[in-house]
Amino acid sequence: MKQYDIVIVGGGGAGLYAAMEILNTDISLNIAVISKIYPNRSHTSAAQGGANAALANKDKTDTIEKHIFDTIKGSDYLADQDAASILCEEAPRVIRELENLGTPFSRMDDGTIAQRPFGGASSPRCCYCADKTGHTILQTLYEQCLRLGVKFYNEYFLISIEENDGVCQGITALNIQSGEIEIFPAKIVILATGGYAKAYWNRSSNAAGNTGDGIAAALRAGVPLKDMEFVQFHPTGLRKSGLLVTEGARGEGGYLINKNGDRFMSNYAPEKMELGPRDLVSRSIETEINEGRGFDSTAGQYINLDLTHLGAELITKRLPQIRELSISFEGIDPIDEPIPIRPTAHYSMGGIDTDKTGRTIMKGLYAIGECACVSVHGANRLGGNSLLEILVFGKIAGHEAALEAKSLNSVSISNSIIDKHKKYFRSLMQPSQYERYGVIREEMGTTLAENVGIYRTEKNLIQAIYDIKKLIERFKRVKVNDTSTVFNTNLVNVLELRNMLNIALAISAGAYARKESRGSHSRTDYTKRDDVNFHKHTMFTLSDGNLDVSYKPVIMGKYELEERTY
Numbered sequence: 001m002k003q004y005d006i007v008i009v010g011g012g013g014a015g016l017y018a019a020m021e022i023l024n025t026d027i028s029l030n031i032a033v034i035s036k037i038y039p040n041r042s043h044t045s046a047a048q049g050g051a052n053a054a055l056a057n058k059d060k061t062d063t064i065e066k067h068i069f070d071t072i073k074g075s076d077y078l079a080d081q082d083a084a085s086i087l088c089e090e091a092p093r094v095i096r097e098l099e100n101l102g103t104p105f106s107r108m109d110d111g112t113i114a115q116r117p118f119g120g121a122s123s124p125r126c127c128y129c130a131d132k133t134g135h136t137i138l139q140t141l142y143e144q145c146l147r148l149g150v151k152f153y154n155e156y157f158l159i160s161i162e163e164n165d166g167v168c169q170g171i172t173a174l175n176i177q178s179g180e181i182e183i184f185p186a187k188i189v190i191l192a193t194g195g196y197a198k199a200y201w202n203r204s205s206n207a208a209g210n211t212g213d214g215i216a217a218a219l220r221a222g223v224p225l226k227d228m229e230f231v232q233f234h235p236t237g238l239r240k241s242g243l244l245v246t247e248g249a250r251g252e253g254g255y256l257i258n259k260n261g262d263r264f265m266s267n268y269a270p271e272k273m274e275l276g277p278r279d280l281v282s283r284s285i286e287t288e289i290n291e292g293r294g295f296d297s298t299a300g301q302y303i304n305l306d307l308t309h310l311g312a313e314l315i316t317k318r319l320p321q322i323r324e325l326s327i328s329f330e331g332i333d334p335i336d337e338p339i340p341i342r343p344t345a346h347y348s349m350g351g352i353d354t355d356k357t358g359r360t361i362m363k364g365l366y367a368i369g370e371c372a373c374v375s376v377h378g379a380n381r382l383g384g385n386s387l388l389e390i391l392v393f394g395k396i397a398g399h400e401a402a403l404e405a406k407s408l409n410s411v412s413i414s415n416s417i418i419d420k421h422k423k424y425f426r427s428l429m430q431p432s433q434y435e436r437y438g439v440i441r442e443e444m445g446t447t448l449a450e451n452v453g454i455y456r457t458e459k460n461l462i463q464a465i466y467d468i469k470k471l472i473e474r475f476k477r478v479k480v481n482d483t484s485t486v487f488n489t490n491l492v493n494v495l496e497l498r499n500m501l502n503i504a505l506a507i508s509a510g511a512y513a514r515k516e517s518r519g520s521h522s523r524t525d526y527t528k529r530d531d532v533n534f535h536k537h538t539m540f541t542l543s544d545g546n547l548d549v550s551y552k553p554v555i556m557g558k559y560e561l562e563e564r565t566y
């Protein structure tokens with residue numbers, strides 16, 4: 001049986017940075033990365049706009065202090081101030097480290113790393129590689145992991161986290177290629193499984209695999225989740241597919257235009273205009289549409305993102321992927337015509353509750369990246385801070401885990417767990433099962449988008465909770481039609497749906513309980529931020545199969561609560 005010092009689940013930017021850091025700290029450690037897809041296909045590769053760091057290359061007056069303040073203000077004061085400070089303080093170091101490892105950043109005329117303006121930031125501080133930043137970062141990290149000899153298990157699906165008396169023992173995973181269930185005993189497990197915005201299904205910018213698997217597995221293993229109700233809607237998804245048009249398009253000077261031809265952001269954020277923070281810009285677009293100033297089409301109502309005045313040269317040089325996506329998915333070349341857009345579910349601010357080293361309450365279990373809630377983004381993440389988070393906290397957790405691994409006792413997982421999972425999988429294939437997973441998944445996405453979207457009310461949230469509980473009941477009779485072992489993607493999709501249903505319930509229950517508006521969570525029945533009653537993190541745990549909601553204080557620092565205006 002394989003035995004590991006550290007197993008990392010997830011081959012995105014967070015997982016690979018941690019893997020690299022572990023072996024740079026102690027090359028003698030025996031580690032493995034487990035990933036349901038090939039690492040360089042992880043959603044990190046879809047990140048377009050860039051990663052923030054106060055390098056002050058473009059604006060010499062930019063400082064780390066300003067970055068910290070922008071992040072905390074952007075979070076609507078829900079971020080933990082110690083974690084947000086670490087994020088911004090470490091930013092220049094990790095960006096320079098990537099630069100030294102060969103990430104091909106776009107450059108200013110003087111040869112320094114180029115920086116573009118991003119929403120909610122007081123200076124242009126987003127470092128980028130054209131509009132393919134995530135792809136280039138992930139590629140750099142993957143090369144480093146190969147160089148260091150990291151062992152990869154690709155196309156392995158995490159089923160469960162194994163523990164004994166509150167101490168992590170490793171994980172169980174399905175080998176998708178063979179259909180075998182394999183156990184991975186490990187003294188430390190680092191979850192880096194990415195976000196959960198795909199629960200909104202076809203109203204999402206996320207990759208199909210962003211189904212919150214690690215988060216749901218942690219919840220089942222007794223580890224609390226935090227702030228799950230905060231789901232970020234990105235203002236500019238393509239009208240038909242929800243695919244992302246980076247904030248960089250507005251950073252480069254794009255306009256948002258309604259059907260009357262107005263640049264309506266002047267009514268909502270007169271100073272920052274299109275570069276207001278994401279929650280504000282998404283709400284503004286939704287309001288324009290709701291009040292009849294959107295364009296009509298058979299694919300739904302939309303707003304125009306106009307780049308035509310930027311010219312062909314800038315668009316082809318700085319926004320090549322955006323042009324490609326618009327042409328392929330909307331049939332529109334942004335050099336000649338505006339791009340039809342509407343807000344799309346994009347990012348999970350919530351996740352597995354961790355401290356600022358990535359540790360969870362379970363000894364030996366860490367979580368990093370989008371699956372974790374450390375929390376640096378609070379109620380609303382600033383664009384460019386998430387790639388940064390996966391780098392900074394991937395590095396910190398990797399280092400901490402490398403130091404801790406040697407001091408931990410050996411672990412073991414009983415083989416009987418394999419039979420337990422096999423029995424469950426077989427039960428899904430029985431003739432008595434009849435529900436179709438695609439239908440349940442569609443209905444889950446629809447109720448989330450309709451009832452737990454940008455604007456939320458008590459009535460809608462009660463509806464969402466009712467719908468999702470019914471879907472969880474129906475899921476008990478879900479059928480896996482494919483009974484083969486090799487590449488049973490039907491089984492994998494059903495396991496992903498099980499995870500998303502748990503997460504959909506947490507999003508809705510947290511949103512129902514939070515009777516205020518803060519950041520991405522906008523209640524039309526409680527329109528004000530309520531610091532007296534709700535300046536606190538929402539916590540989620542399972543007890544006897546039921547989801548419990550409780551609260552825990554926000555870690556404050558020198559920044560006092562203030563009204564958030566732009």
Ligand SMILES: Cc1cc2nc3c(=O)[nH]c(=O)nc-3n(C[C@H](O)[C@H](O)[C@H](O)COP(=O)(O)OP(=O)(O)OC[C@H]3O[C@@H](n4cnc5c(N)ncnc54)[C@H](O)[C@@H]3O)c2cc1C
Binds near residue numbers: 015052383385
């Ligand atoms: C379209 C798009 C554009 C973005 N642009 C930006 C940007 O410009 N700037 C920015 O800061 N942020 C951006 N973000 C956000 C940012 O890219 C992500 O938050 C970040 O890359 C997440 O990295 P991660 O390593 O945590 O997870 P991911 O990159 O999502 O990787 C998750 C990994 O976990 C593995 N995994 C998942 N479930 C399982 C399982 N059950 N078993 C085994 N393995 C599993 C997957 O195989 C994958 O390797 C963007 C996001 C999207 C969707």
